[in-house]
Amino acid sequence: MDLGVVSFRQGCVQGRITPLKTAASRTNLPVPEEVLELLRQWRSVTIHGAPGDWVFASPYTKSKRPFWPAQLLKTHIKPVALALGLPNIGWHSFRHTVSAWGKEAGLELEEVKTLLRHENLATTSEVYGDLGMEAKRRIQQQLVNFVKQQATRVQ
Secondary structure, three states, X not given: XXXXXXXXXXXXXXXXXXXXXXXXHHOOEEOOHHXXXXXXXXXXXXXXXXXXXXXXXXXHHOOXXXXXXXHHHHHHHHHHHHHOOOOOOOHHHHHHHHHHHHHXXXXXXXXXXXXXXXXXXXXXXXXXXXXXXXXXXXXXXXXXXXXXXXXXXXX
C-alpha cells in the first residue's frame, strides 16, 4: 500500500454498496499532504478507523456503510453554503469547481480528466466544460497578443 494514495474500490449509491462503473473511476490518486493530515486527525477520533472500514464509516451501520452523503450535504454543507449566499450547492458543484479551477490553473484537459477520474474526454469538456470569465479574458488576451506579435513580424 502506497502512503498518500487513495484507492477507489467500491461506491455507495442511495445506501447500496456498488461496484465502480469504469476503469477511470477505479484509478488511484495521490492525496495532498494537507488532506492526509486531516484524515489522520479523523482516524484518531472516529470509532470506526480499522483498515477495512470506510473512511467516513457511519456509526449507525457499525461501519458497514459510509455516512449517507445526501444527509451530510443537507445538514452540514448546504447550511454553510446558504449562509455564504450559494443557494444551489450539490455534490457535483465540487466536481465542476475542480474542473473550472484546473482549467484556469492551466492544466491540460487530459489532466483535468484524470483528476476527475472521467472515462473519456468528452465528459470533462462537455459536461464540466466552461471556464470563468477572468480565465476567458486571460486566454483571449493571449490570443490577441499572439496575433499582434505575428502582425509585427509581417511588416
